[in-house]
Amino acid sequence: MPSTTRARALLVAGLLAAAGAAAPSTALASDSPDDDAWNVVDLTRFQNTHAQVLAGQASPLTVKVLFVPLADDDGKNPGTDGVTVGVLDSWLAQTNKIYATSKSNVTLVRDPRTSLAPIRSTAANNDCFLDASPSPFATPASVCKKNGLQAAAMSDIALRYPDAIVVFLRGGNWEPKKTDGKWTLVRTAGNWSSGAGSYVAFGPGNGGVQLGHEIGHYLHLAHTHRYMPKSTGEAERWLAARVEAGETPEQAYRSLFDGDYGRLVGDTAPDPSWDLVASANGAGACGPFFTPLELVFRAKEKTFRLNVAPPRTNVMAYYMTCNYDFVTTPGQAARMRVALLYANRRALVFPVVAKCAYDKGVAGELPPALSLQMKAAARQQKLDECLHPK
Ligand SMILES: [Zn+2]
Numbered sequence: 069m070p071s072t073t074r075a076r077a078l079l080v081a082g083l084l085a086a087a088g089a090a091a092p093s094t095a096l097a098s099d100s101p102d103d104d105a106w107n108v109v110d111l112t113r114f115q116n117t118h119a120q121v122l123a124g125q126a127s128p129l130t131v132k133v134l135f136v137p138l139a140d141d142d143g144k145n146p147g148t149d150g151v152t153v154g155v156l157d158s159w160l161a162q163t164n165k166i167y168a169t170s171k172s173n174v175t176l177v178r179d180p181r182t183s184l185a186p187i188r189s190t191a192a193n194n195d196c197f198l199d200a201s202p203s204p205f206a207t208p209a210s211v212c213k214k215n216g217l218q219a220a221a222m223s224d225i226a227l228r229y230p231d232a233i234v235v236f237l238r239g240g241n242w243e244p245k246k247t248d249g250k251w252t253l254v255r256t257a258g259n260w261s262s263g264a265g266s267y268v269a270f271g272p273g274n275g276g277v278q279l280g281h282e283i284g285h286y287l288h289l290a291h292t293h294r295y296m297p298k299s300t301g302e303a304e305r306w307l308a309a310r311v312e313a314g315e316t317p318e319q320a321y322r323s324l325f326d327g328d329y330g331r332l333v334g335d336t337a338p339d340p341s342w343d344l345v346a347s348a349n350g351a352g353a354c355g356p357f358f359t360p361l362e363l364v365f366r367a368k369e370k371t372f373r374l375n376v377a378p379p380r381t382n383v384m385a386y387y388m389t390c391n392y393d394f395v396t397t398p399g400q401a402a403r404m405r406v407a408l409l410y411a412n413r414r415a416l417v418f419p420v421v422a423k424c425a426y427d428k429g430v431a432g433e434l435p436p437a438l439s440l441q442m443k444a445a446a447r448q449q450k451l452d453e454c455l456h457p458k
Contacts, residue, residue: 162276194240
């Protein structure tokens with residue numbers, strides 16, 4: 069979470085606490101930095117501007133996806149276990165099917181430059197490195213020593229390809245695990261992406277649904293969920309606090325649990341997320357609902373009831389392991405197309421922007437004395453000069 073966002077979250081939490089209300093906990097581990105941001109925006113204006121897209125009348129856009137496998141400097145921990153070109157194409161086919169449900173008319177194609185030979189970069193491949201002899205007071209964070217160079221190392225590679233979405237296949241997605249008193253690092257899903265970043269990070273064991281989710285983030289889609297209560301009881305306490313503070317029940321439900329409403333997507337339902345659905349349903353979050361999912365709470369001396377209908381089949385929700393036919397909505401299609409046609413992803417669909425970046429040397433060698441951060445910044449600047457010509 070960016071520090072400004074964290075500060076805002078803490079401020080909001082503090083205000084709620086001051087009002088005598090229980091505050092939602094801050095966002096849990098996430099694959100994108102935007103969960104806790106909820107901007108005040110003019111959704112109606114956005115929808116009017118992009119009415120054609122929302123009506124399913126968008127022109128076709130084709131976007132290249134360049135898969136870049138990574139490994140450590142010595143070739144170890146490659147991110148290519150079980151991956152073939154056929155597998156990559158099947159992922160893209162699945163993502164395209166999900167994006168087509170909203171008539172987005174955005175089609176992903178595999179970049180012909182894709183090679184399954186990993187780029188060897190320990191810096192780009194690893195989230196963290198193991199502290200082999202941690203102190204008796206070791207914490208997961210001290211055992212898994214964060215690799216501070218990773219984002220710059222990935223950006224320095226990805227920014228050389230302004231005309232493609234670079235998806236890193238990496239094997240160094242680690243989290244610490246203690247077994248028999250000894251710490252080791254074990255693999256995690258390791259997916260990460262954001263609307264401002266220059267790449268998609270993709271760990272082993274994923275597939276086309278997860279790829280659709282991460283590329284969704286890259287094209288400015290937020291999660292359908294926001295705060296993630298552990299149970300209906302917790303959700304009901306949060307709702308009651310907000311209604312006591314002056315929101316209507318519907319406003320409170322939306323402001324707590326609709327992660328993308330404040331981010332220009334108005335047509336996905338609020339999503340109290342996996343844990344609540346699983347605990348309320350008593351049959352896992354994927355299965356059919358065996359009891360009505362209803363939130364009941366008292367505030368201002370009244371009883372309120374809200375039906376819970378999370379958008380479980382939406383690709384930007386966190387039900388990706390369920391065996392569903394996943395979808396996107398017209399609002400999400402409009403948001404992705406705006407990223408491509410009007411915002412920082414224009415080099416993907418306008419060859420003149422990509423050519424400008426290549427002509428400025430975005431892919432060229434830079435002085436070896438520069439740090440990875442300086443190299444990444446220099447490449448980003450070249451792209452920015454083409455996106456925002458003076
Ligand atoms: Zn995500």
